[in-house]
Amino acid sequence: MTEITFYQCFQTNILNGTKTITIRDASEKDFAIGSIVDVFTYEQHQWFAKIKILAITPISYHQLNDTHASQENMTLPELKQVIRDIYPNTDQLYVIHYQLVNEEERCRQ
Numbered sequence: 001m002t003e004i005t006f007y008q009c010f011q012t013n014i015l016n017g018t019k020t021i022t023i024r025d026a027s028e029k030d031f032a033i034g035s036i037v038d039v040f041t042y043e044q045h046q047w048f049a050k051i052k053i054l055a056i057t058p059i060s061y062h063q064l065n066d067t068h069a070s071q072e073n074m075t076l077p078e079l080k081q082v083i084r085d086i087y088p089n090t091d092q093l094y095v096i097h098y099q100l101v102n103e104e105e106r107c108r109q
């Protein structure tokens with residue numbers, strides 16, 4: 001997997017570094033650790049960043065906590081609502097930890 005999409009409303013937080021995880025279902029759990037992935041908006045498929053995949057850890061919906069919320073730059077109730085809106089029937093989820101790749105780091109690849 002070499003690309004990932006995010007809803008446009010999260011673009012600013014990804015680019016300013018306040019959102020450092022994303023929580024996805026099994027269909028998006030197979031990124032290689034250490035790989036650099038192109039990031040597009042979900043709505044327009046517009047490229048806006050590269051991220052490096054740092055870790056992917058399984059988690060159930062009920063294990064989501066304040067640390068995850070803070071890493072998403074949300075409150076826990078907001079995060080749980082977002083997850084339920086996107087994945088209404090899924091309990092098994094995956095936390096994808098990533099870091100934004102800057103120009104310099106890209107040139108070293």
Ligand SMILES: CC(=O)Nc1ccn([C@H]2C[C@H](O)[C@@H](CO)O2)c(=O)n1
Nearest residue numbers: 005006007010022023024072082086
């Ligand atoms: C297609 C699809 O599912 N796209 C997604 C899924 C999740 N996100 C965001 C929403 C939250 O901030 C976290 C947790 O899932 O990731 C997204 O932007 N796009």
